[in-house]
Amino acid sequence: MIGFIGAGNMAGALARGWGEPVLATDSGSGRAAALVEELGGETLGDNAELVRRADAVVLGHKPYQLEQVAAGVGDAATGKTVISILGGTSIAQLQAAFPQSTVIRAVPNTPVALRRGVTCIAEGGEQAVALFERVGSVFVLPESQMSVALATTSVMPAYVALVAEAAIDAGVRGGLPAARATEMFLATLAGSAELLIARGGDTLTVRREVTSPGGSTARGLAALERNGLRTAFDEALQAVIGG
Ligand SMILES: NC(=O)C1=CN([C@@H]2O[C@H](COP(=O)(O)OP(=O)(O)OC[C@H]3O[C@@H](n4cnc5c(N)ncnc54)[C@H](O)[C@@H]3O)[C@@H](O)[C@H]2O)C=CC1
Numbered sequence: 221m222i223g224f225i226g227a228g229n230m231a232g233a234l235a236r237g238w239g240e241p242v243l244a245t246d247s248g249s250g251r252a253a254a255l256v257e258e259l260g261g262e263t264l265g266d267n268a269e270l271v272r273r274a275d276a277v278v279l280g281h282k283p284y285q286l287e288q289v290a291a292g293v294g295d296a297a298t299g300k301t302v303i304s305i306l307g308g309t310s311i312a313q314l315q316a317a318f319p320q321s322t323v324i325r326a327v328p329n330t331p332v333a334l335r336r337g338v339t340c341i342a343e344g345g346e347q348a349v350a351l352f353e354r355v356g357s358v359f360v361l362p363e364s365q366m367s368v369a370l371a372t373t374s375v376m377p378a379y380v381a382l383v384a385e386a387a388i389d390a391g392v393r394g395g396l397p398a399a400r401a402t403e404m405f406l407a408t409l410a411g412s413a414e415l416l417i418a419r420g421g422d423t424l425t426v427r428r429e430v431t432s433p434g435g436s437t438a439r440g441l442a443a444l445e446r447n448g449l450r451t452a453f454d455e456a457l458q459a460v461i462g463g
């Protein structure tokens with residue numbers, strides 16, 4: 221069984237995507253018990269026991285808790301595979317915390333819960349590729365690219381939710397009922413993503429196919445550019461990787 225130290229949002233999404241019984245701990249929140257209730261397995265009161273009993277361990281707590289968690293696990297981690305999903309935490313930091321373990325650095329996103337996630341794995345962690353492929357697409361990257369990976373994939377469900385909110389609110393201001401605007405936008409979002417994929421990621425072609433010279437789309441795109449859409453994404457990336 222996979223053991224989850226921390227059974228919060230991201231660990232829970234992975235566990236639901238994998239869809240198998242788990243071993244899980246939390247810090248008293250009750251979320252480990254809720255996850256076990258849903259998927260089967262066992263809640264444990266002690267991270268060392270969890271590590272001893274798990275086939276592989278996923279670190280699903282917050283990054284700043286690494287040293288405290290590793291100290292609690294101690295020698296139980298000897299010879300174990302420890303998969304970290306901790307944002308901004310290097311392989312060197314993980315290896316220092318778990319010197320007797322095989323450590324793997326992975327950056328997933330929450331759509332893994334639906335098996336439509338993206339997980340980036342730092343080079344050296346290839347043994348975890350098959351596991352994460354069960355819950356979506358996997359990209360193996362040099363470790364130097366992992367922060368940018370997090371800033372473009374892990375955070376993206378939240379960005380897309382914000383973009384959706386903004387577009388739906390604009391539709392409501394234009395006179396659409398909110399529920400109808402939501403349904404229409406989400407269908408458009410899904411279809412547009414499929415179209416971009418079908419066009420092999422050729423964003424310019426997709427834009428040109430929609431944009432009549434001097435027409436409505438050209439006016440809308442110009443307004444988005446004037447209001448700093450590209451700068452907003454660029455600054456968001458800098459904000460994320462800057463910590
Ligand atoms: N939420 C997301 O979309 C993503 C999160 N991550 C990473 O996943 C990790 C968890 O983030 P979230 O799930 O969002 O946070 P969360 O707050 O939902 O979950 C963290 C969990 O860790 C547990 N915990 C704290 N101390 C513990 C301890 N000593 N022993 C066992 N469990 C303990 C807490 O009870 C909590 O349930 C973070 O390191 C974050 O950087 C990475 C990619 C995406």
Ligand SMILES: O=C(O)[C@@H]1CCC=N1
Pocket residue numbers: 307370374375
């Ligand atoms: O917000 C966070 O810190 C985490 C890391 C990426 C997504 N959620």
